Amino acid sequence: MQDIGIQFDATIGKKNEEVRRMGKLKLKQCLLVFFSVFLLVLFSFTPSFSQQKQEGQAPSPAGEVKKEEGAPKVVVKVDKQTYRGGETIRITGQVPPGMKVNFIEITAVDAKVQVSRLDRKDFMFYLSREIPAFYHIVINEDYVAKIDKNGTIEEKPVKDVYAKFLAAKRWRIGEFLRESNADMAFITPPQLVSEIKVWKTTVSRAIIGMRGEPQPALTDKREVRRETARLIQTRFRELPRIASLSKITTNEDGTFEATFRLPDNAPPRTYTIVAVVNKDVKSDPVNFTVDVSFPKVYFPVAGTSTNVFGPLALALAVCTFGVLMGAGGGFILNPLLILIYKIPHGVVAGSVMPTVLFSQASGIYNYSRIGFISWKLGITVGIFMALGGFFGPLLNQFVTLEEYKFVFGIVLLILAALMFWQTTPGYIEKSKKEKAILEEFKRRAAAAKAAKEQKS
């Protein structure tokens, strides 16, 4: 019993010691936690460890931080993730109470094209390879634009501004964006364009076939923004292709909705959409994609999508007619591609011209086999024609679409006059004799060639 008592006492003593040890340990842990929390609080209030200091910014006053956190935010959504050309996008979202969505910017961010223009004022040539192949600003038709005129704010319904620019024969995109206030929605293209190449065109440089004296590329954000807008105008030309008026309904609870029909020739891949209330209040860009699948194809340099059988049938019909009338197809094909498919004139010329290379080469080969070419005449005139072919494509870049159409129209008129002359009785009679002589010479040439081959 005593042993048991001694043992019991000893056990109690051990337990008491353990409790004391545990108590010390807990106290140490509590002190450690307390100290850690203290350090954490201390560091968080010490400027040298704060975020602002790390980023090299001055600490913002508490009021400003609050304002930033509570900054009005616009949320924009689209009804689908993937669309096809010709489909209608249903755009919805939410704006802070009391605000209205006035502009919606839609940009093809992956499909980019090369656009160039010559500024006739100072003869500067600008070129960018990063212009979006599709760009559009939807303007709320009820919006009233505010224009600052020498300090006084003038209000004008955007419908009137739009109608004015739509009726104008010549218009400037900068003026339109400013007067309609749509410049506050011109957000994405300047971000896509990293630099714009510049040349100062001179006659001496043009003679040696160059665009001009290379100048430092535009990299200043303001300059890039201004020139990007001008290149967009050069690319899309017509106002309705760049901006349109539409109903953007904003409800009392801040929800808004609008629709936008994608054009049939919309380029593929990623697009961004931004809803804009004013200069400071806009949504983050939201992405969607446009899918182009066969028989529709995307022409990457022309920057347009179309059913492949359309241009194919057109080329077949026009070239067949061209061969029948003896003038080739390019004369009719080029203006039709511009008028029907709105393909830029530079791309039309650059893509149609090489198509006759094969037929020309095979024609030359066939004529040379029977010795039916005067090499002296062909090469002499050909050298000067090659010189002409050196300058023509350069001039093609310098002329506007209107000038191109005018030159082409004159050329077609001359061609029509020439063909009319070829249908007159006098010419037909002369032509019959000439054709008979031509056939006779061809026959003789072929016979001589055959005889020569037999000998060898």
Place this chain on the structure above:
Amino acid sequence: MRMTIEFWGETFQANMLIGCIGGFIIAVAASLGGFGGGPFVVPMMTVIMGLPIYVVVGSSLLAIFFNTLMASSRFYFFGQTDLLLFAIMAIGAVSAGFIAPRISKRLSPIWVKRVAVIGCTYLSLKLIGVLP
């Protein structure tokens, strides 16, 4: 500036000043527009330079080829050639080369030209802006 051209035993005198300057101007206009230029070079050589058609038919093709080759390569290096559009146009042009000779037997070339005159006039007036 006259050039003596010998062709199948015959000798012709060609005014090369007209040929070279005319060829240059036609080539500039043709390459600016993106077409061959054949319908202008042939009348220039026959009507203005006074050469017979059998001398002109092959030689003009050779001269135009210089222009087409130069202009096509220039357009390509300027980044203005859409290879897909080119391929489709080439398929159309080559197929037309096979189809047209079969149709031509059934059609009067004079009437084809008359239709072409109307078509080209209409298109040109539209391009110049006379017609809406």
